[in-house]
Amino acid sequence: MTVSVKRSSNQALSRRSFSAAILALVTIPKYAFADATKPRIAVLDWAWAETLLALGSRPYAIAEAELYRERVVTPEMPSDVIDLGLRSWPNMELLKSLQPDLILTQAGYGVQAASLEPIAPTLALPLFTAERRPLQLAEAGLDAIAAQLQREQQALQYKALFEQTLSEIRTSLHSYDGSPLLIVKFADERILDIYGPGSLFHDVLGKLGLENAWTETGNQWGFSTSGLDTIARNPEARLVIIEPGPPEKLVGSDLWRAIPSVKANRVVTIPPTWVFGALPSAMRFATILGKALQPA
Known part of the structure; x- marks a missing residue:
């Protein structure tokens, strides 16, 4: 059974009530696993894989395990996890x-839940949606997985730790x-992604009391793709690469x-952080950002 979450656009929900609303819609029963301490959980999305690890559980199999270790980094992925192939199209056999x-x-990404249901009960959770509240949905997803x-x-x-x-x-x-901060990731020599409202990073800046210099909404994941001139048009910003x-x-x-x-030496570079992640990536x-912004 697949989790489906809908609400009217004019209904304002607090973070706590929003999480509760999602949990109320999770109708999948708690599973009677063959081994209750070590259920075989296959994860096709890294955000929910890191969430599973944050809960003290672990995936039995995950899509693109090696790339997870390079791009998500922490929580650390066990070395013996089975690799399922691409996140967008895993090895179904x-x-x-x-x-x-x-x-x-993740709801709305990769293989549709309807194609996964014949294999095993499937929990498809939203994260990056038209509501542009990834941090809130990340917390709701943590609660939903924990409940299961x-x-x-x-x-x-x-x-509480978060x-x-x-x-x-x-x-x-x-x-x-x-x-204000301009958070970017280079796609090539002249093209970069800039993270604004709707991105996980934008939500984190708000929690830290920091201003995001980029106010454009961009795509579904909250980033815009632009050229170097965009950086130049934000002369007062500190560039975070x-x-x-x-x-x-x-x-x-x-x-x-x-x-x-660059001329004013307002540039910091930070290690890879998964831009499409959940609470652990946040x-x-x-x-990392907190350390990078400390006085030299």
Whole structure:
């Protein structure tokens, strides 16, 4: 059975009530796993894979396991997890042969839940939607997964850790100069993705009391693809570059050195952080960013 979450556009929900609304719609019964301590959970989406790990459980199989280790990084993926192939189109024969107890996937991405249901009960949870509330949906997803696995206490503990961590980071940034941030990731030498409203990073900035210099809504995932001129049009912003950074050829050019943020030395580079993640990716981004913005 697939989880479906709908609400009218004019109904305002608080974060707590929004999570409760999603949980109320989760009608899949708690599973009677063959081994209650080690259910075979196949995960086709990295956001829910990291969420599962945050709950102290672990995937039996995951799509693109090695790339997860490079791009998501933490929580660490066990070395013996089975690789299911592409996230957008996993090896369905392998998935079927594993006889999973549960399949976790992201609603609206990759294989439709209707194609997964004949293999195993499927929990398809929304994350990046037209409502543009990924951080809120990430928390709701944590609660929904915890409810299915009877790990509600672990979910409460993780949410408390998340809030405490972000509160401490926010306190540590009291001496920050207040410059708005332009968060970018380079696609090539001249093209970059810029993260605005609707992105996970934008939601984290709000929790930290930081201003996002980019106010355009962009695509479903909250980012816009643009050229270098966009950076130049935001002269007061501090540029936050998610690795890998700009090519050496660009960094050594007059064009790069002429960008106001670069000229004023308002540029920080941070390690890879999964831009389409859930609460663990949000906490990783907040932690890395908090350290990067500390005075030298």
